[in-house]
Amino acid sequence: MQSLEALTREASALASNEAPITFAMTPAEGEVSRIMQICNACRYCEGFCAVFPAMTRRLEFGRADVHFLSNLCHNCGACLHACQYAPPHEFAVNVPKAMAQVRMQTYVDYAWPAGFGALYKRNGLTLALALAGGLALFLILTMAFKGSLFLPPHAGSFYAVFPHTALALLFGMVFMLSMIALGVGVRRFWRNQDPGALSGVAIGEATHNVLSLRYLGGGHGEGCNNADDAFSLARRYFHHLTFYGFMLCFASTCVATLYHYLLKIEAPYPLSSLPVLLGVAGGIGLLAGPAGLCWLNVKRHPQHGDSAQKPMDRGFIALLLLTSASGLALLMLRETSMMALLLAIHLGIVMALFLTLPYGKFAHGIYRSAALLKWAVEKRQPSELLVED
Structure with a gap:
């Protein structure tokens, strides 16, 4: 088995030396290219989001362009409801659905290791729950075999059940490998885009757009369309709760690490x-963010995205919900006889979340951030369509 260091070296070599990936355009990619040709002639939605201004800088839409624009799309649905050529019109223009299908293809094509790309299509709710349950059961049986599952309360000390070093190494290695896999995939995506030189201003703008979820405000800042023509900012708010909830949990882990190693x-x-x-x-x-996103996902109109990806969406949402619920339950009951059992369940769920990060819905945030950065760079460069008199 390769060491983490060897895998890291291999990933770095792939990211820095490989040539841009080129494939024949798939039917889904061809559909986005067709739709963009129609939209480029109409331009009614030009002020809705970053997709349409970026579109106007192109006359043709190759595979790299399609990947870029699809990952720039936030699936707010505003363009679908505003479009005079949307189904049942014979042009059948449905930007959110077509681009959602291509986003999935992007994750598959740029995945690392390459053979793992198929996991995006299989990483559904059943797999997520089965993986979390299987890992939790393994830890429970291990503790029962060692006789530590039914010990008296440990005064809230998790490390009396699982040694700190073992936990840090195991979860640190899994998380690092997940980040390397995502990093190599996004690097492959970036190399195919050739956006130009980065600048501090472009990085600042892209960072602001990512952290504020600017383009989940819809075409007019009134929010997204979900089940019908009505606008709502609920999707933006629930994404904020999910994102910043995740970041606060990550910050909690980092601060606890500093407490342990630096402050002793x-x-x-x-x-x-x-x-x-x-x-x-x-x-x-x-808890609040993923619960709200699950509610919106169930209610969402099928024309607003790719319904085939709902199992993957719900699998990721379920793992986030279970992670937060089990973590809070563990905190409340850490000084009771239930602590060891809850700890095993929580660790199993967190491990399943970490293992599926590179090959599930989490990837959309990483690729979308890269697309926003490319747009912030590209918009500051002269358009190739401008011809001097």
């Missing part, structure tokens, strides 16, 4: 400590 303060930490406060706030965000 070992867990369990009091409820008033910074790691616990950050974790509780993040856990609440990861």
